[in-house]
Amino acid sequence: MTTVAYPAPPASPSAATSYRTCPRTGLQFEAKAERLMIVNAVTAVVALLVGGILAIGVVLTRWPSIHWLPADTFYMVLTAHGIDMLIFWIIFFEMAVLYFASSTLLRCRLATPNMAWLAFALMLIGAVTNNVAVFQGGSSVMMTSYVPMMASPAFYLGLILFAVGALIGCFVFFGTLVVARREKTYEGSVPLVTFGAITAAIIAVFTIASGAIILIPTFLMSIGVVKEVDALIYRTIWWAFGHSSQQINVSAHIALWYAAAAIAFGARPMSERVSRGAFLLYILFLQLASAHHLLADPGLSTGWKVMNTSYFMYFAVLASMIHGLTIPGAIEVAQRQKGYTRGLFEWLRKAPWSDPTFSGVFIAIIGFGFLGGISGVMMGTEQLNMLIHNTIYVPGHFHATVVVGTTLTFMAITYFLIPALFKRELILKPLARIQPWLFGGSMYFFCLVMMGAGTLGVSRRHWDMAFQGAALGYEWPGAAYLMMGLLGIAGVVAIAGGGIYILVTVGSLLFGRKLEGGEASPKFTPVPRAAPTAVAQSYGSAGFAAPGTFVLAMIFLLAFVLYYFINWKYLGQVWGLS
Ligand code: HEM
Ligand SMILES: [Cu+2]
Numbered sequence: 174m175t176t177v178a179y180p181a182p183p184a185s186p187s188a189a190t191s192y193r194t195c196p197r198t199g200l201q202f203e204a205k206a207e208r209l210m211i212v213n214a215v216t217a218v219v220a221l222l223v224g225g226i227l228a229i230g231v232v233l234t235r236w237p238s239i240h241w242l243p244a245d246t247f248y249m250v251l252t253a254h255g256i257d258m259l260i261f262w263i264i265f266f267e268m269a270v271l272y273f274a275s276s277t278l279l280r281c282r283l284a285t286p287n288m289a290w291l292a293f294a295l296m297l298i299g300a301v302t303n304n305v306a307v308f309q310g311g312s313s314v315m316m317t318s319y320v321p322m323m324a325s326p327a328f329y330l331g332l333i334l335f336a337v338g339a340l341i342g343c344f345v346f347f348g349t350l351v352v353a354r355r356e357k358t359y360e361g362s363v364p365l366v367t368f369g370a371i372t373a374a375i376i377a378v379f380t381i382a383s384g385a386i387i388l389i390p391t392f393l394m395s396i397g398v399v400k401e402v403d404a405l406i407y408r409t410i411w412w413a414f415g416h417s418s419q420q421i422n423v424s425a426h427i428a429l430w431y432a433a434a435a436i437a438f439g440a441r442p443m444s445e446r447v448s449r450g451a452f453l454l455y456i457l458f459l460q461l462a463s464a465h466h467l468l469a470d471p472g473l474s475t476g477w478k479v480m481n482t483s484y485f486m487y488f489a490v491l492a493s494m495i496h497g498l499t500i501p502g503a504i505e506v507a508q509r510q511k512g513y514t515r516g517l518f519e520w521l522r523k524a525p526w527s528d529p530t531f532s533g534v535f536i537a538i539i540g541f542g543f544l545g546g547i548s549g550v551m552m553g554t555e556q557l558n559m560l561i562h563n564t565i566y567v568p569g570h571f572h573a574t575v576v577v578g579t580t581l582t583f584m585a586i587t588y589f590l591i592p593a594l595f596k597r598e599l600i601l602k603p604l605a606r607i608q609p610w611l612f613g614g615s616m617y618f619f620c621l622v623m624m625g626a627g628t629l630g631v632s633r634r635h636w637d638m639a640f641q642g643a644a645l646g647y648e649w650p651g652a653a654y655l656m657m658g659l660l661g662i663a664g665v666v667a668i669a670g671g672g673i674y675i676l677v678t679v680g681s682l683l684f685g686r687k688l689e690g691g692e693a694s695p696k697f698t699p700v701p702r703a704a705p706t707a708v709a710q711s712y713g714s715a716g717f718a719a720p721g722t723f724v725l726a727m728i729f730l731l732a733f734v735l736y737y738f739i740n741w742k743y744l745g746q747v748w749g750l751s
Pocket of ligand 2: 462466
């Protein structure tokens with residue numbers, strides 16, 4: 174085995190640290206970065222646990238025959254569920270991903286570990302402050318917190334502190350890239366996974382700036398310093414933050430899909446350039462797509478809405494379709510090179526389906542594309558949006574993107590990180606093996622019935638779809654109640670699936686057999702050439718010979734076109750021309 178001679182890193186006191194090379198994966202963990210990844214990931218899982226417990230209240234209230242919580246508690250619990258899941262679980266985990274994609278994949282020390290601890294502390298204080306504010310009542314404003322509806326000052330302050338922390342974390346990530354470059358810890362270009370993380374971090378800076386621009390005046394309004402924040406300006410800028418933050422998630426989980434393909438199969442991207450170009454499209458166009466949240470807002474011109482949602486949005490959609498094609502394609506190319514060449518799909522049949530890291534990622538890719546992607550394009554189309562605007566279709570769509578896509582991917586990667594980062598053997602392996610199927614499968618169904626109920630007009634965020642006691646009642650078709658009942662069942666199963674994830678991961682950290690950490694060294698070490706993760710840590714392309722993936726793409730296209738036109742037909746029926 175050949176190793177490359179690297180120059181020694183400069184001996185500065187801040188560089189005093191140690192590196193260990195994981196004997197199972199060949200990844201190198203720098204001691205300070207490792208501790209930061211661990212605290213961020215563990216805090217994320219705590220947020221997921223809280224959000225998951227709250228999901229029980231939300232689901233059992235929207236299940237019409239149970240209708241559990243009283244109205245005020247429901248709105249409080251729904252607010253906390255949205256924020257704990259979408260903001261705290263996902264972003265704490267993303268901080269761990271940023272440190273992993275910089276320090277671990279580039280095999281260098283973290284730029285400023287003390288600043289990273291400050292970032293973590295601010296995020297933690299912010300998350301706790303915000304939760305306390307919500308649970309005190311009086312801040313049940315939903316995660317969108319539209320003005321002039323006001324929450325308590327601590328609600329906004331918590332979010333602002335959290336955002337400042339996350340921003341500092343992004344700068345530690347950028348600094349670490351500089352360190353890696355200066356100390357020449359990698360050869361050639363950064364690996365694609367790191368490139369994806371860079372995309373996420375660039376979008377994060379834009380996102381957090383937008384959040385600050387709108388949340389700081391709103392905070393000042395809540396303490397009486399500012400008199401008024403204009404509702405339309407609030408919504409426009411809030412969505413520059415709210416929509417873009419979803420692009421951080423998409424970039425991060427897609428980077429992890431490439432990582433998983435590289436680690437499980439040694440798969441190189443089909444074309445580094447095409448994949449990098451697709452990440453760039455996110456940076457250039459996704460923010461403009463935030464207009465799709467404002468399609469029913471008066472005050473914005475139709476031209477602006479149409480331009481953004483009917484033209485620019487598609488560049489971003491194109492980017493996701495490129496990734497959706499090239500990741501399975503890269504896996505196919507790698508599998509074919511290993512000899513799985515029979516028919517169109519032997520490469521897929523012979524994939525490691527019982528490995529929860531692979532199955533989780535694959536279920537995430539398919540669900541994100543078919544459920545999240547197709548519904549997203551439908552609802553992002555200006556005219557069709559009117560069919561489902563503010564109905565429960567909307568959470569149906571975004572549970573397919575942020576739960577099936579992002580959350581399931583993060584869960585899948587955790588199974589890989591437990592031996593590599595946490596040095597523990599996974600416990601309850603049979604449960605871990607079924608977890609992505611149970612969680613992913615029930616979530617697919619959950620999203621579908623939400624979309625079904627939404628198409629029939631059932632509102633989102635509504636405590637009582639029956640409108641009991643209202644002067645103007647509404648007769649729902651039986652199917653609407655049926656779908657909302659199925660939503661209850663699917664939701665409970667999904668919560669159980671999430672519970673298994675927490676049981677297995679937390680149980681493994683506490684009771685899993687301790688594994689060897691690997692040799693420590695005061696300097697960084699080069700990538701062991703035979704390491705199973707070598708591909709994830711380097712640059713290079715594999716080529717495009719993937720007929721099976723092409724067929725899958727055609728099936729996707731067909732589903733897409735059919736669903737799109739069905740919705741135009743629905744729209745045509747709204748206005749009868751008799
Ligand atoms: C076990 C899994 C989960 C179940 C059963 C579940 C269920 C629900 C339900 C029923 C709603 C309410 C829809 C409405 O009345 O409008 C909701 C809202 C929401 N959920 Fe989940 N959820 C789960 C996991 C997640 C995860 C993992 C995330 C984010 C990563 C998430 C993010 C949200 C958000 C942002 C809202 C909207 C809150 C709002 O309208 O302000 N959920 N969820
Ligand atoms: Cu959006």
